[in-house]
Structure formats: C-alpha cells, structure tokens
Amino acid sequence: MDHTKAKVAKLRRPTIVAILYFPVLITYAVIEVESQGGTTIGIKDIFANRCNTFQQKHQLGKNCTKLWELFLDSFANKMPCAVTPDSYSQFFLEANHTASVADKSLFWAFVNPFVYNFSESQRGKYVTILDLLAGYTLNDLQWCWSIEKHDLDYVSCPAFKNCTGENEAVRSFWKANSQMFANLSTGVVFAMLNGSVSTGGAYSNRSIFYTVEVPAMKYPNIKEMRVILVHDPLIPFEEECVNGTLIELKDDLTRKNIKYICEKDPPEVRSLQCFLHPEYHNTSYCVSSGERSIHHHALWVLKNVVITSIGILLSSRY
DSSP states (O other), X not given: OOSOOSSOOOOOOOEXXXXXXXXXXXXXXXXXXXXXXXXXXXXXXXXXXXXXXXHHHHOOOOOHHHHHHHHHHHHTTSOTTOOOGGGGHHHHHHHOOOOOOTTTBEEEESOTTHHHHXXXXXXXXXXXXXXXXXXXXXXXXXXXXXXXXXXXXXXXXXXXXXXXXXXXXXXXXXXXXXXXXXXXXXXXXXXXXXXXXXXXXXXXXXXXXXXXXHHHOOTTTEEEEEEEEEOOTTSOOOOOTTSTHHHHHHHHHHHTTOEEEEEESOHHHHHHHHHHOGGGTTSTTTSSTTOOOHHHHHHHHHHHOOOSOSSOOOOOOO
C-alpha cells in the first residue's frame, strides 16, 4: 500500500452498483470500508466476516477467532512505530495455507485496485496476494495501538514514512505478507507495474515490490518474470519496458538468473481499462488501428469479467 499515487480511488461506504448493457443486467457488490485517520471502524467485525467468507469458499479449517487474537497480539501494547514484520510471525504461521500459485503469482506496485479486477477478469490465470487468506482479510484496512488507551487507536495512526525504519503496523504487515508470497511463488511469475508514475518510477525503491518481493525471489524456484506495464493514457507516459527504472529491474533479475520479459498495455489490459474509464474512450489508447470498438470492449468485459468495483482509477497498494 504505497503512498506514491497516480489517480486515487476514494474509499466509500459499502454500496451496490448495477449496470444495464443491452439485455444484460449485472450487479456488482462494491466491497469498500469507511476510512479515517485511525484504525478502521469495525475492524474486528470486518476481519471476522472476511475470514469466515474465505473459509467457507476454500474449506481451510482455520479458526477465525484465534486468527484475530494472534493478529491483535502482533501489535497490541506496542508503540505504533515499533511494529516490525517479525511481529506478525505467529499470525502468519497460523494463517498460512497451501495454494496453487505455480506459474500464476501476480505481483504489483502502484496499480491497486485495478490489478485485482484484472486478475479476476482472467479467470484463474493469476493469483495475487489478496487471493490468500491474510491478504483477503486485511486488504484496505488500517490499524494501530494506543498505549495511553490500552486499546486500538481509532483517532490517529502514523504514516509509515513518519516511522523510523518504516516499522509502522500496517506497512510491516504487508512486508511480512509479501515476503511469504514471494517465497511461495514458483516457476513463471508476473508483475503489473504502473508506467505513469512520475515520482520514483514503475520500479520505485520505496515500493514493497522493490524492497521485499524482488529480493526474496530466488532461482531456480523462480525462472522468469513477465512484466505487464500499464499506464494512464491521459497523462504523459513516463516509462516503457526498455528504459527508466525497468532497466534496473531487468538488471536485478538478470543477476539472479531470472529471465525478464515485459509487455506494455497488452490487449486484455486495454479492454478492461477502456470499459472502466469512459474518459479514455476518445483517446488513441481505446480507439486505434487494430483495437476493438468500445462496444466490443464492453461485450468482452461483460462476458469474461467479474468486477468487484466500478469507477476504479490507477492508484497504489504500496
């Protein structure tokens, strides 16, 4: 969950969006939570509901009450800037579960929540960190502890950049989770990066992808990375596969004997982007030689995509 952003999708209260396209009516549940400066309101109930939902779908046999207690113990009675990735070790030991991620792991930086909608649209081709129990349960939530109140702090939590060593509770959680996801991944892995990020670049050294996930990748467990480079057509394109910080990524992978392949705005990305963003329709991104019409974009999405949110703009997880 990074703090360098292209366009930001604001969090809202849960809502339902219905789209009518010709004879097809599709209703999407937009799973969003109320956001504020402190711990997410109702975090315990949100945790329990998400955990139980995941359990019912995947039949893991986990105890969600125990998981909440281990999660809370990870940062309870600690100063907000004194929570390290290791603080969550007991939680992750309990939350870990087997998952088929070989040749499917999809990493990302600065493209959430679009990346998750893209992954869903590909029907099992990719697995993201949010498709596993810990990531699914804690996604988009915020938390910290108040030493003075001996309770969760619902008023104010520090930004990770204001913590020495970035040992802020939420940041440390995602570092630990990302490390485990990278360790779990094998074969060919994928990475969706944002080529329109002007500060730091697509492979920013402030991202968890740069500081945790890529360093954790080892050959021969991982043999190849395929980068999906996306961009916002309404702002100048900052980087392509062969320049900027992508050269550094290629060099980092080459030193590990991991093959680097990169593709800019592949057709399946354009199709979803053009359907989600009406403001793109008159740009060459959506209307160009060889591209399908907007009508065909919409039909493709309605046929293949289970969208979890509407009106999504490129923003950042890390």
